[in-house]
Amino acid sequence: MSDSGVAYWGRYGAAGLLLRAPRPDGTPAVLLQHRALWSHQGGTWGLPGGARDSHETPEQTAVRESSEEAGLSAERLEVRATVVTAEVCGVDDTHWTYTTVVADAGELLDTVPNRESAELRWVAENEVADLPLHPGFAASWQRLRTAPATVPLARCDERRQRLPRTIQIEAGVFLWCTPGDADQAPSPLGRRISSLL
Secondary structure, three states, X not given: OEOOOOOOOOOOOEEEEEEEEEOOOOOEEEEXXXXXXXXXXXXXXXXXEEEOOOOOOHHHHHXXXXXXXXXXXXXXXXXXXXXXXXXXXXXXHOEEEEEEEEEEXXXXXXXXXXXXXXXXXXXXHHHHHHOOEOXXXXXXXXXXXXXXXXXXXXXXXXXXXHXXXXXXXXXXXXXXEXXXXXXOOOOOOHHHHHHHO
């Protein structure tokens, strides 16, 4: 419980999975959970996630919760980054955090919703803000979004196999990188992106 009396779910904090995958046109889609009406903030859209167990890292929590709530297999996910998107100081010197775990999948994975979900949907990243978002997710969405970046690569360059994907170029700054032709002009961040592939 916070100093202001607001309760937060998870004694050890909570975490959610922000999973991206390429759409047929190569642009990113985000897996969103339409929360069941009976749940906290029911009827809003957010990320699969939940309370951390005492022995878990945020990454482990997010992957476990995405398996429970969306039927996703950990082997199909590639964790790219973690971002603490909410922090609260509580009574008795407690400290609560919500960590967003940013991950990619190589394709739009099939999902299996559990009772906490009215629906699971892959949503084009540029359409996420059009939905009625969970307030906590809405507050952090702008800093979790990606900007598009094309990486000029030769057809035989093995790095093409690692794209498209999310890259964090600095704390809280994300790009959705797709392969381009070798003769394309590189983006201003081209060298930095290439070093991270």
